Amino acid sequence: MSEITRQISIDPITRLEGHGRIELFLDEQGGLADAFFQIPELRGFERFCLGRRGEDMPQITERICGVCPEAHHFASAKALDACYGTPPPLRARKLRELLYNAYTFSDHLLHFYYLGGPDFLVGPYAPPQERNILGVIGKVGLELGKEVIRHRGYGQRIIELVGGRPIHPVTGIPGGQSKGITQEEQAEILRMAASMVDFAQATLEIFRKSLLADETFTRFVSQESLALPTYYMGLVDPAGSIDFYDGEVRIVAPDGSEFAQVGAGEILSLIDERTEPWTYVKIPYLKSIGWKGFVAGADSGIYRVGPLARVNVCRQIGTPLAQDEYETFLDYFGGGPVHATFAYHWARLIEMLSAAERVTALAGDERLMTGALRAPLGPPGEGVGVIEAARGTLIHHYDLDERGILRGVNLIVATTHNVAAISLSIKEMARAVIVDGNVDPGILNLVEMSFRNYDPCLACATHAMPGQMPLVVDVRRVDGTRLQRIER
Amino acid sequence: MADPRGRFEPRIIAFLCRWCSYAGADLAGVSRLAYPPNVIPIRVNCSGRVGARMVVSAIERGADGVLIGGCHPGDCHYVSGNYKARRRIVLLQRALSEIGIDPARVRLEWISASEGNKFQRTVTEFTALIRDLGPSPVVSGQATLERGGEHG
Amino acid sequence: MAKAKIAVYWAASCGGCDCSLLEVNEQILEVAAGVDILLWPCAADAKYDDLRGYRSGEIDLVLFNGAIRTSENRDMAQLLRAKAKALVAFGSCAHTGGVIGLANLASRDELFETVYGADRSIWPRQVSHAGGRDLHLPEFLETLTPLAHVVDVDYVVPGCPPPREIVSQLFSRLLAGQLPPVGTVFASPKNLCEECPRERRQERISRILRPHELEPDPQKCLLDQGFLCMGPATRGGCSAVCPAANMPCTGCAGPTANVSDQGAAMLNTLASLIGTGEEGEEHLAVEDEILAQLDDIAGTLYRFTAATSLFGGRYHERNHPTD
Numbered sequence: 001m002s003e004i005t006r007q008i009s010i011d012p013i014t015r016l017e018g019h020g021r022i023e024l025f026l027d028e029q030g031g032l033a034d035a036f037f038q039i040p041e042l043r044g045f046e047r048f049c050l051g052r053r054g055e056d057m058p059q060i061t062e063r064i065c066g067v068c069p070e071a072h073h074f075a076s077a078k079a080l081d082a083c084y085g086t087p088p089p090l091r092a093r094k095l096r097e098l099l100y101n102a103y104t105f106s107d108h109l110l111h112f113y114y115l116g117g118p119d120f121l122v123g124p125y126a127p128p129q130e131r132n133i134l135g136v137i138g139k140v141g142l143e144l145g146k147e148v149i150r151h152r153g154y155g156q157r158i159i160e161l162v163g164g165r166p167i168h169p170v171t172g173i174p175g176g177q178s179k180g181i182t183q184e185e186q187a188e189i190l191r192m193a194a195s196m197v198d199f200a201q202a203t204l205e206i207f208r209k210s211l212l213a214d215e216t217f218t219r220f221v222s223q224e225s226l227a228l229p230t231y232y233m234g235l236v237d238p239a240g241s242i243d244f245y246d247g248e249v250r251i252v253a254p255d256g257s258e259f260a261q262v263g264a265g266e267i268l269s270l271i272d273e274r275t276e277p278w279t280y281v282k283i284p285y286l287k288s289i290g291w292k293g294f295v296a297g298a299d300s301g302i303y304r305v306g307p308l309a310r311v312n313v314c315r316q317i318g319t320p321l322a323q324d325e326y327e328t329f330l331d332y333f334g335g336g337p338v339h340a341t342f343a344y345h346w347a348r349l350i351e352m353l354s355a356a357e358r359v360t361a362l363a364g365d366e367r368l369m370t371g372a373l374r375a376p377l378g379p380p381g382e383g384v385g386v387i388e389a390a391r392g393t394l395i396h397h398y399d400l401d402e403r404g405i406l407r408g409v410n411l412i413v414a415t416t417h418n419v420a421a422i423s424l425s426i427k428e429m430a431r432a433v434i435v436d437g438n439v440d441p442g443i444l445n446l447v448e449m450s451f452r453n454y455d456p457c458l459a460c461a462t463h464a465m466p467g468q469m470p471l472v473v474d475v476r477r478v479d480g481t482r483l484q485r486i487e488r
Numbered sequence: 489m490a491d492p493r494g495r496f497e498p499r500i501i502a503f504l505c506r507w508c509s510y511a512g513a514d515l516a517g518v519s520r521l522a523y524p525p526n527v528i529p530i531r532v533n534c535s536g537r538v539g540a541r542m543v544v545s546a547i548e549r550g551a552d553g554v555l556i557g558g559c560h561p562g563d564c565h566y567v568s569g570n571y572k573a574r575r576r577i578v579l580l581q582r583a584l585s586e587i588g589i590d591p592a593r594v595r596l597e598w599i600s601a602s603e604g605n606k607f608q609r610t611v612t613e614f615t616a617l618i619r620d621l622g623p624s625p626v627v628s629g630q631a632t633l634e635r636g637g638e639h640g
Numbered sequence: 641m642a643k644a645k646i647a648v649y650w651a652a653s654c655g656g657c658d659c660s661l662l663e664v665n666e667q668i669l670e671v672a673a674g675v676d677i678l679l680w681p682c683a684a685d686a687k688y689d690d691l692r693g694y695r696s697g698e699i700d701l702v703l704f705n706g707a708i709r710t711s712e713n714r715d716m717a718q719l720l721r722a723k724a725k726a727l728v729a730f731g732s733c734a735h736t737g738g739v740i741g742l743a744n745l746a747s748r749d750e751l752f753e754t755v756y757g758a759d760r761s762i763w764p765r766q767v768s769h770a771g772g773r774d775l776h777l778p779e780f781l782e783t784l785t786p787l788a789h790v791v792d793v794d795y796v797v798p799g800c801p802p803p804r805e806i807v808s809q810l811f812s813r814l815l816a817g818q819l820p821p822v823g824t825v826f827a828s829p830k831n832l833c834e835e836c837p838r839e840r841r842q843e844r845i846s847r848i849l850r851p852h853e854l855e856p857d858p859q860k861c862l863l864d865q866g867f868l869c870m871g872p873a874t875r876g877g878c879s880a881v882c883p884a885a886n887m888p889c890t891g892c893a894g895p896t897a898n899v900s901d902q903g904a905a906m907l908n909t910l911a912s913l914i915g916t917g918e919e920g921e922e923h924l925a926v927e928d929e930i931l932a933q934l935d936d937i938a939g940t941l942y943r944f945t946a947a948t949s950l951f952g953g954r955y956h957e958r959n960h961p962t963d
Contacts, residue, residue, distance in 0.1 A: 042755070066655040149666055164885025568919040571919045620960075
């Protein structure tokens with residue numbers, strides 16, 4: 001093994017949610033010997049949720065993340081629906097879906113313009129002070145900048161109207177929603193939705209002009225060492241379309257063949273995790289394949305979640321405009337599954353468009369406005385809620401005692417699934433761009449760009465506790481009838 | 489608080505209402521009834537004046553036990569202060585047991601102005617109980633470093 | 641006039657406070673034009689080394705969100721205090737420890753055991769070896785504390801996260817160069833009931849309702865209806881958006897101006913209100929039944945302030961263990 005002559009720290013990593021650090025070890029040739037992705041934060045939700053009332057979980061667990069609180073809020077509400085054996089009435093479900101797609105739109109917009117996008121919209125070698133949303137606005141102009149702000153505001157406004165607050169919503173309760181929306185609010189949402197679809201398309205246009213037509217981006221897309229042939233995981237509806245709010249978990253192998261399609265209750269038993277002493281985050285992998293180290297391939301249990309994974313596991317997107325974009329995407333790569341990590345940026349914008357289309361369809365649905373908002377609850381028990389956060393599959397699993405107090409909790413939180421892949425991506429990028437010991441700030445930013453593909457949420461990632469709980473789960477259809485019982 | 493023999497000496501704060509229990513304490517004194525010196529009496533107008541905050545504050549500052557003396561049901565000078573005090577102490581005791589503090593460290597007792605004997609008995613029993621429980625598991629000042637005011 | 645210099649930093653945080661700065665929508669463009677943002681890890685690329693290069697007191701305003709959970713959080717608080725002219729405890733975690741202060745109800749070892757399992761040999765360590773070198777992690781402190789427990793704080797902006805109107809006011813004052821006197825709390829000194837539009841009659845509570853048990857009357861006070869609303873013990877300034885959404889206030893803005901223990905204040909309120917409507921010995925048994933409906937007192941009354949309270953702790957009776 002070559003001797004390590006230098007250690008470089010990127011501290012902290014920036015333009016993401018959460019705390020992280022990258023340690024790079026260089027060898028005597030000035031190339032990469034090793035790289036470590038360290039997460040130095042932990043808050044311990046899995047512990048202090050115990051003993052709390054079940055119905056407080058949507059508001060407590062959403063404080064795992066203030067960028068994607070909606071994901072936790074509704075994964076939690078869905079878990080409670082299951083604990084009480086009470087699916088929400090259709091009106092409540094439609095309200096939740098409306099909010100949820102607005103959230104997906106908003107979060108993906110945030111990533112492209114504020115977090116990961118600036119590297120390409122302004123340029124990876126631009127001065128650090130310019131590699132941010134303000135630099136983006138400087139580049140694209142104030143008018144477009146205001147459109148960015150306005151449309152993120154629309155997504156947030158819909159969350160506020162349906163959820164009560166724009167950050168950390170409150171309306172998710174077991175078996176329903178605490179309130180509905182008024183006719184005026186529905187009309188406001190419809191107006192915003194139309195504009196959101198246009199803006200999503202305009203964003204894809206910017207992507208085509210500033211990224212897809214630019215060698216700075218395409219060189220990373222086409223570089224083989226940066227394409228990781230991993231497994232992929234995401235939710236699909238019964239037709240095999242992407243569904244952010246609900247569905248079954250589908251896992252495909254690197255060659256695109258189906259590895260598994262299971263209900264929420266079973267997914268926990270497919271995953272195992274390992275700890276490393278140099279990071280507070282745990283590292284999940286597919287149990288039956290096994291942990292083979294930080295390597296990709298069909299023999300390694302490493303899998304990915306999030307936009308690229310979702311477009312890889314689905315049979316179609318599920319909405320027409322996004323489907324067109326998806327077909328262009330597949331043509332570009334010569335079919336799926338697409339392993340090029342930088343394709344996450346493209347997949348994310350396809351999803352942003354699909355989310356806007358869904359908001360439009362849901363906002364005009366009259367079933368949003370009539371009917372019960374909540375259903376009477378059954379007795380408390382155990383339940384699982386699964387949802388697609390912007391960053392990937394999110395699972396909340398609760399065990400409530402006879403008073404409805406939480407006595408057991410498992411969480412698997414989107415970015416956690418990606419931790420192994422992120423580590424691998426960082427290492428491959430560092431290996432590719434660090435030559436002759438050159439680690440100027442521009443080179444180090446390239447290394448950071450490898451994780452920004454994933455839109456990581458590290459506050460989320462350090463809260464995951466895949467299954468040690470004995471489990472009996474009834475998976476129910478929307479109408480409450482039992483689809484299957486899973487015991488482990 | 490240690491005595492010369494090295495034994496733990498409980499420090500007990502007693503909030504006593506002036507109309508009933510404080511008068512009962514005075515009567516015990518005037519009658520020369522002996523009781524342990526571990527109690528620090530604090531006179532309040534009514535047991536209803538003693539809120540959760542005062543009891544919590546006493547525990548935070550190092551009290552091993554807190555005694556609240558009020559009028560018998562029906563006798564409260566302010567009609568219902570003692571009933572409110574009772575409900576507060578019930579909730580507080582449950583909250584204390586949630587965090588691992590023995591709820592027996594907080595006691596509410598009805599002691600009338602004529603019950604000097606009852607005061608003596610209560611203080612004697614309570615001091616013995618706290619001595620048996622040992623020092624409060626709360627180290628004085630640990631929970632609330634700089635409290636009060638806007639900044640924490 | 642030179643542009644003001646500001647920094648935004650997150651300690652043990654969820655990122656919601658950082659996002660709340662964007663809720664002002666277009667005003668953020670005025671802010672960007674009017675100040676230099678020297679550090680904001682969520683949104684910009686300045687690194688810790690850049691921060692260390694600034695002079696003492698060079699940063700006019702530091703917006704610090706998140707609680708002090710690790711040694712890195714603590715060290716950054718001290719570093720930022722040194723570089724700051726004015727330091728703001730921004731958001732509930734920096735102000736009172738936040739929801740994550742509930743972690744203080746268990747010991748660090750108990751928390752690690754839950755997260756990583758019973759085998760201590762695999763727990764993350766402050767110093768470990770990998771790839772031929774040492775790797776470091778910050779120490780996970782035994783107790784979580786708010787910002788003011790480790791450094792002097794000049795301003796407080798309460799809320800989880802602070803509401804849009806308050807953030808906007810803060811920005812306006814910053815841009816005008818008119819920060820209020822040191823010690824100002826950017827919220828109402830009074831409780832939430834003062835601004836909640838629901839009609840309150842201070843009814844007695846004969847049954848404590850959980851939020852999903854009944855669809856509330858939209859006009860009436862939630863506490864009157866039997867829902868556990870922290871409004872009476874919580875600072876206002878947020879327009880009571882949670883009660884407007886038919887959900888009781890959970891107390892995220894912390895206690896009112898003259899109260900240091902929010903949970904105890906609320907406990908007193910509940911004790912006064914719980915009852916049949918009449919006082920007397922014959923009602924005590926029924927009262928006890930109602931009181932017993934209050935589960936998880938510490939987690940409910942101290943949801944956001946456990947870290948500042950006796951009830952943010954786990955105690956052990958040595959002589960007669962209760963656990």
